[in-house]
Amino acid sequence: MPYDHQSIEKKWQKKWEESPESQGDDSDQDTLYHLVMFPYPSGSGLHVGHVESYSAVDMLTRMERMRGKKVLFPMGYDAFGLPAENYAIKTGVHPAQTTAKAIETFRTQLKSIGLSFDWDREVSTADPDYYRWTQWLFLLFFKNGLAYRAKSPVNWCTSCTTVLANEQVVSGACERCDSEVIQKELEQWFFKITDYAERLLTGMDTIDWPEKIKAMQRNWIGKSVGATVDFSVVDHDATVSVFTTRPDTLFGATYVVLAPEHALVDQLVADESRTDVEAYRVAAGKKSALERTELQKVKTGVFTGAYAINPVNDEKIPIWIADYVMVTYGTGAIMAVPAHDERDFEFAKKYKLPIKKVVEPPVLQEVMNPDVGISNGAQTQVKIITDCFTSDGTAVNSGLLDCLKTNEAKEKINGWLTENGLGGAKTTYRIRDWLVSRQRYWGAPIPIIWCESCGPQPVPENQLPVVLPNDVDFKPTGESPLVGSKTFHDVTCPACSAPARRESDTMDTFVDSSWYYLRYCDPKNDQAFADREKIDNWCPVDLYVGGAEHAVMHLLYARFFSYALHDLGYVGYEEPFVKLRNQGLILGPDGDKMSKSKGNVVNPDEIVSQYGADSIRLYEMFLGPLEDEKPWDTKGVVGVRRFLEKVWKLQDIIVLEPVEGLETQLHKTIKKVTGDYEELRFNTAIAKLMELTNAATSAGKIGRDQYAVLVQLLAPLAPHLSEELWELLGHKESIFTSTWPTFDPKKIVDTQIEMGVQVNGKVRGSVVLAPDASEDEAMAAAHADENVTKYLDGKDVMKIIYVPGRILNIVVK
RNA sequence: GGGCGAGUGGUGAAAUUGGUAUACACGCUAGCCUUAGGAGCUAGUGCCGCAAGGCGUGAGGGUUCGAGUCCCUCCUCGCCCACCA
Numbered sequence: 001m002p003y004d005h006q007s008i009e010k011k012w013q014k015k016w017e018e019s020p021e022s023q024g025d026d027s028d029q030d031t032l033y034h035l036v037m038f039p040y041p042s043g044s045g046l047h048v049g050h051v052e053s054y055s056a057v058d059m060l061t062r063m064e065r066m067r068g069k070k071v072l073f074p075m076g077y078d079a080f081g082l083p084a085e086n087y088a089i090k091t092g093v094h095p096a097q098t099t100a101k102a103i104e105t106f107r108t109q110l111k112s113i114g115l116s117f118d119w120d121r122e123v124s125t126a127d128p129d130y131y132r133w134t135q136w137l138f139l140l141f142f143k144n145g146l147a148y149r150a151k152s153p154v155n156w157c158t159s160c161t162t163v164l165a166n167e168q169v170v171s172g173a174c175e176r177c178d179s180e181v182i183q184k185e186l187e188q189w190f191f192k193i194t195d196y197a198e199r200l201l202t203g204m205d206t207i208d209w210p211e212k213i214k215a216m217q218r219n220w221i222g223k224s225v226g227a228t229v230d231f232s233v234v235d236h237d238a239t240v241s242v243f244t245t246r247p248d249t250l251f252g253a254t255y256v257v258l259a260p261e262h263a264l265v266d267q268l269v270a271d272e273s274r275t276d277v278e279a280y281r282v283a284a285g286k287k288s289a290l291e292r293t294e295l296q297k298v299k300t301g302v303f304t305g306a307y308a309i310n311p312v313n314d315e316k317i318p319i320w321i322a323d324y325v326m327v328t329y330g331t332g333a334i335m336a337v338p339a340h341d342e343r344d345f346e347f348a349k350k351y352k353l354p355i356k357k358v359v360e361p362p363v364l365q366e367v368m369n370p371d372v373g374i375s376n377g378a379q380t381q382v383k384i385i386t387d388c389f390t391s392d393g394t395a396v397n398s399g400l401l402d403c404l405k406t407n408e409a410k411e412k413i414n415g416w417l418t419e420n421g422l423g424g425a426k427t428t429y430r431i432r433d434w435l436v437s438r439q440r441y442w443g444a445p446i447p448i449i450w451c452e453s454c455g456p457q458p459v460p461e462n463q464l465p466v467v468l469p470n471d472v473d474f475k476p477t478g479e480s481p482l483v484g485s486k487t488f489h490d491v492t493c494p495a496c497s498a499p500a501r502r503e504s505d506t507m508d509t510f511v512d513s514s515w516y517y518l519r520y521c522d523p524k525n526d527q528a529f530a531d532r533e534k535i536d537n538w539c540p541v542d543l544y545v546g547g548a549e550h551a552v553m554h555l556l557y558a559r560f561f562s563y564a565l566h567d568l569g570y571v572g573y574e575e576p577f578v579k580l581r582n583q584g585l586i587l588g589p590d591g592d593k594m595s596k597s598k599g600n601v602v603n604p605d606e607i608v609s610q611y612g613a614d615s616i617r618l619y620e621m622f623l624g625p626l627e628d629e630k631p632w633d634t635k636g637v638v639g640v641r642r643f644l645e646k647v648w649k650l651q652d653i654i655v656l657e658p659v660e661g662l663e664t665q666l667h668k669t670i671k672k673v674t675g676d677y678e679e680l681r682f683n684t685a686i687a688k689l690m691e692l693t694n695a696a697t698s699a700g701k702i703g704r705d706q707y708a709v710l711v712q713l714l715a716p717l718a719p720h721l722s723e724e725l726w727e728l729l730g731h732k733e734s735i736f737t738s739t740w741p742t743f744d745p746k747k748i749v750d751t752q753i754e755m756g757v758q759v760n761g762k763v764r765g766s767v768v769l770a771p772d773a774s775e776d777e778a779m780a781a782a783h784a785d786e787n788v789t790k791y792l793d794g795k796d797v798m799k800i801i802y803v804p805g806r807i808l809n810i811v812v813k
Numbered sequence: 814g815g816g817c818g819a820g821u822g823g824u825g826a827a828a829u830u831g832g833u834a835u836a837c838a839c840g841c842u843a844g845c846c847u848u849a850g851g852a853g854c855u856a857g858u859g860c861c862g863c864a865a866g867g868c869g870u871g872a873g874g875g876u877u878c879g880a881g882u883c884c885c886u887c888c889u890c891g892c893c894c895a896c897c898a
Contacts, residue, residue: 212817212893219816219894226898244898257898299896324896334898342814343896430897551893622838624826628819629891636825638851639838672829684827687837694837756833761879763833801878807832809878 003648005612009720013111015734020119031070033538034061035517035577037546037554038076041102042083046109047594048602048620048632053545053583055617056626056680058115060543062716063677065116066740072538074520075110075117077103079126080509085442088474095442099126109605113613114719116736121523125512130519131444132465133529134512137561138436139447139458146192146564149456152435156184162476163439183285189437189446189505193560197221197429199574200559209580210627213551220552222430227414228423229335231256231308233268234316240264240308243330243428246340247417248409251398252358253335254348256308256319257301259327260284268319270305277302277321284323299324299347310335311422312413313399322347330428338388345388359393359406434557436508441472441481443506451493451500460494466502480504513554514561517541517576532570541577545626545680548582555580581680584628586620591631602632614718615641621682621717640686644721646693647714650702651728658703663747665695666706670743673713682717689714704729709741757782758809759791771805778808 034057039050054075061073077099084095084102103124110117123130141147154163158180193200201221204214226245233240240256258265260281269277280302301322308319324343325334338348338355348355392406400416401409418424437446445466447459459466469488472481482488482504493500515529521538522530540562555577562576587593588600595601607616618640623630669692676685692710696702702710708729715722715735726735750771755778757765765788767781779800782788788810795812802808 210817215816216893222897224897242898246898322896324898326897329897336898341898343898346896428897548892622825628826630825633825633839635851636839643838683825684837687827690837754833758833758879761877766833799878801832803832805832807879809832811878 003645003721005614005644005720006609008724009112009114009613012720012723013114015723016114016116017111030068031072031538032061032064032543033072033517033541034064035073035520035541035544036075037544037550038078038513038516039106040081040083041077041079041099041106043087043098043102044596044601045102045105046604048586048604048607048616049547049583049594051113051604051616052586052620052626053547054110054115055113055620056583056682057543057545058117059617059621059682059716060677060680062116062719062736063674063740066712066715066736066738068739072121072520073117074121074123074523075115075119076121076123076516076520077106077125078509078513078516079103079124080131080443080506080512082440082442085440085474088442089476092474094470096126099124112608113604113617116719121520123516123519123523125444125509125516126442128465128467129526131512133519134444134507134515135447135459135464135466136461136529137515138444138507138511139461140568141191141564142448142458144564144568146195147189147436148192149187149189150433151185151187152190153183154186154188154435155181156186157181162478188435190433191436191511191560193434193557194429194431196560196563197223197431199563200556203559203563203575207575207578207580209577210548210582213548213555213580213582216551217556220431220556223427224330224430225427226425227410227417228331228426229311229417230422231311231335233264233319234307234309236268236306238264238267240319240333241331241423242333242335243426244335244337246337246406246410247413248395248398248401248404248406249337249340249358250310250312250335250413251395251401252337252339252356253310253317254338254354254356255317255336257325257334257336257347258304258319258321259325259332260321260323261327262321262332264333265304265321268304268306273303273305277304280321299343299350301347301351303351311420312416318353320351328432329430340388340390342388342390355387356397357387357389358396358398358401359389360396361389361391361393434508434510434560436511437505438508439478439480439504440506441468441474443509444512445482445488446503446505446507448503449491449494449500450503451496451498453498454493454495454500456503457494457500463494468506480506482506510554510557514557515565517558518565518571532572535570536572539571540573540575542579544577544580545583547585581627583626584624584630586623587629587631589632589634594632602634607634607637611637611641612644612720614644614721618644618686618717622686624683626680626682643686643690643693644718646697647710648721648725650693650696650707650710651725653696653701654704654707655701656704658706659696659699659701661699662692662696662702662706664750665692666709667743667747670709670713670741671748674740674743677716686717689717711735712738712741753805755805756807757785757788758807759788760811761809764788764791767808773804775800775802778802778804779810782808782810 036053036057057073061071064071079099084098087093087098088095125131125134138147156163163186201218201223204217224245226243227247228241228243229247229250231240231242240258242256265277265281299322301320304319304321306319307316310317324347325332336344336347338344338353339357340359345355395401395404395409398409401412404412414425445468447464447466449457449459451457469482469485471487472485474481489502489504491500491502492498518530518535518539522534525531558576562571563574565571566574585593588598590600592598592600604616615637619637622640623636669688672688673685676682689710711722711725711729712735722735752768753771754766754768756763757767765785767778767785769778769781792810792812797810798813799811
């Protein structure tokens with residue numbers, strides 16, 4: 001009987017559907033929560049990249065369940081979002097229809113690869129029963145001061161006349177129509193993620209995440225320790241406050257720069273400079289974010305005609321505006337110290353501004369290698385960029401700071417600034433509050449009602465969800481399509497009953513995905529987003545797997561939500577995802593990123609029908625380490641398919657008694673495979689299973705119980721085939737109700753091992769020995785090897801290094 | 814400019830963490846079988862060399878009995894961030 005993947009996979013998928021494996025009730029003690037990033041249900045269906053991460057976690061989940069753990073492993077859909085809405089603009093087909101159809105397709109595809117999701121817990125963010133709680137969470141944040149409304153510059157597409165999210169701006173242009181994106185000042189809704197900047201930073205020390213993701217989040221949060229310094233303005237009743245990380249260089253400040261958008265510019269600018277300053281501000285405002293950052297080669301600026309007083313030495317220094325200073329960072333103003341900052345140096349040279357040296361570089365010093373204890377001759381050369389020195393050193397020309405090292409000088413000047421009420425130590429963060437409102441249709445409506453007299457009022461909880469209306473025109477106008485819906489827009493104020501209007505913006509879809517893993521814990525609950533006990537039973541998530549592209553968006557937002565919900569008493573922990581792993585991109589066969597335009601997209605359906613679900617699962621895991629980028633090679637699928645066929649054929653050579661010669665290898669395989677699965681190292685686990693299969697094939701026989709163990713080890717990877725073989729072995733119950741095999745430590749000890757013999761460090765032969773053989777025995781064996789003795793003849797043995805079981809090295813002269 | 818990571822056969826990749834480099838698989842070569850095969854089986858396959866032997870993990874140094882692995886100096890590639898004061 002040949003291995004017929006199609007009938008086997010159909011048969012078992014049907015059985016799993018009819019009697020899904022119990023995932024345990026919510027009061028179980030021995031629980032794990034395995035999570036994969038839920039997909040956006042795109043019209044093009046499941047991608048091989050989805051298969052990669054879902055298969056990996058499915059395998060670990062199946063093993064843990066066989067080891068007696070209750071594992072929550074849910075799936076859902078991140079169903080709101082732009083593509084469906086854009087499709088509606090083009091075709092008039094309602095996003096709800098497009099999305100529902102795509103979800104159908106995804107579900108069918110996911111089931112076709114035999115993933116053991118708990119389908120009872122499936123969620124969709126576009127479902128009113130889901131977004132009702134997204135809205136509820138918005139109101140929770142609103143009532144607790146974590147959601148607020150403010151004016152802010154946002155990305156504006158001139159052609160689509162609509163706001164774009166940062167991620168929808170590609171190289172300064174609209175991703176949809178490729179036209180220019182400019183900055184526009186609009187009033188928007190924000191979440192106060194900045195309140196959590198420090199905790200989001202320090203919390204990372206407690207979680208097992210890839211260093212790369214942590215680094216990206218740290219960089220995004222952008223903590224910077226320094227000081228503020230207040231400069232009074234000559235002939236004006238005004239103070240310019242600047243932020244600097246080098247307060248120790250205050251004596252070297254020779255001018256002050258404000259961002260063009262800085263609020264004080266209007267007040268300070270001298271009449272004779274007004275025309276120039278205005279022209280510069282207009283020009284800067286027109287520049288896109290792209291131009292302002294990428295055309296950084298040339299710095300430009302304009303003198304305002306005003307002067308500031310350096311508080312530490314009473315020097316009168318000019319105030320400039322320049323767009324190399326960002327209004328959004330620090331105080332939007334800097335003190336320029338050209339002698340010790342490259343940007344200021346460049347600017348000062350261009351505009352002939354004075355450069356004053358206040359830090360002396362340290363002298364050259366010899367560095368001792370602490371490991372060796374002797375000088376290795378390496379030296380640290382101080383970095384001198386022509387006349388600009390940016391490293392630490394010793395203060396000079398700095399009055400009270402003279403002769404102090406940079407660190408000491410910082411401390412001293414900060415104290416002085418504080419004492420004199422002129423500023424002092426200050427830490428800033430680069431992260432900005434999260435802009436969550438979108439002038440879009442296909443998202444969760446923001447549950448706020450605007451009243452002339454009462455201001456923004458939360459929609460009463462018993463009126464949630466605020467359901468998306470259907471009487472809308474999707475054509476972009478610059479306003480949310482919801483404005484056009486009379487049934488939606490015109491309401492009464494919940495506080496005073498006066499006529500009022502409903503907020504017409506919807507929420508960023510990242511709000512939906514910031515809490516979805518909580519909904520899985522209790523997906524049918526209509527009293528709360530989830531029951532606290534159920535959350536605490538499963539959460540935090542033990543293992544989270546998904547793409548690295550979400551490093552500073554979803555993964556940061558979800559952490560913020562978790563911290564906020566913790567503080568408000570809704571969850572019992574701060575960090576939501578204890579362990580995170582990123583799957584590497586699967587590239588096209590040509591080594592390029594898969595894309596429709598390149599025509600190198602591999603459709604998993606075709607692989608499933610031709611080779612089988614078990615083969616595609618196994619193949620994607622066998623490709624290489626989960627976290628690496630790997631090119632797809634359809635020919636490689638043949639290899640794992642052959643392996644499955646070999647396993648299938650082993651049925652023909654089953655014997656009743658265990659085959660002695662396979663016993664050690666079997667137990668070593670149990671050990672290796674179990675450990676590898678735990679670490680998500682499926683490629684080496686599969687290789688080990690192949691070796692065992694090859695060994696059994698060569699031996700021409702395998703014991704019935706030995707075969708059963710092999711099938712069990714294979715079960716998480718190739719669930720359909722393993723179920724079938726398990727049944728053929730005479731079992732009535734699913735293989736996944738069986739107990740995961742354990743190895744016998746006594747059986748993994750080799751009685752004989754092959755060991756290399758080196759002469760002067762070069763391998764010259766090998767000997768077969770007991771692993772605990774004595775040095776004399778090892779030497780005797782080595783002398784019996786003529787290739788070894790050839791190199792020993794006529795030489796004196798100086799030294800013998802013998803590491804039992806590892807190596808014998810004979811040093812001769 | 815900053816951060817993270819990687820360079821091993823023709824290809825995807827292994828290497829018990831300092832102990833016989835290239836496991837496993839693809840591909841390729843030869844042979845067998847077959848009407849045929851994008852099927853199966855057997856053997857071979859790092860490089861140079863007829864051989865003995867030599868050389869081999871991006872390059873060059875170092876430590877060590879022994880280095881893909883540790884240390885130093887470089888080179889190349891990938892990803893992310895970037896006028897952040």
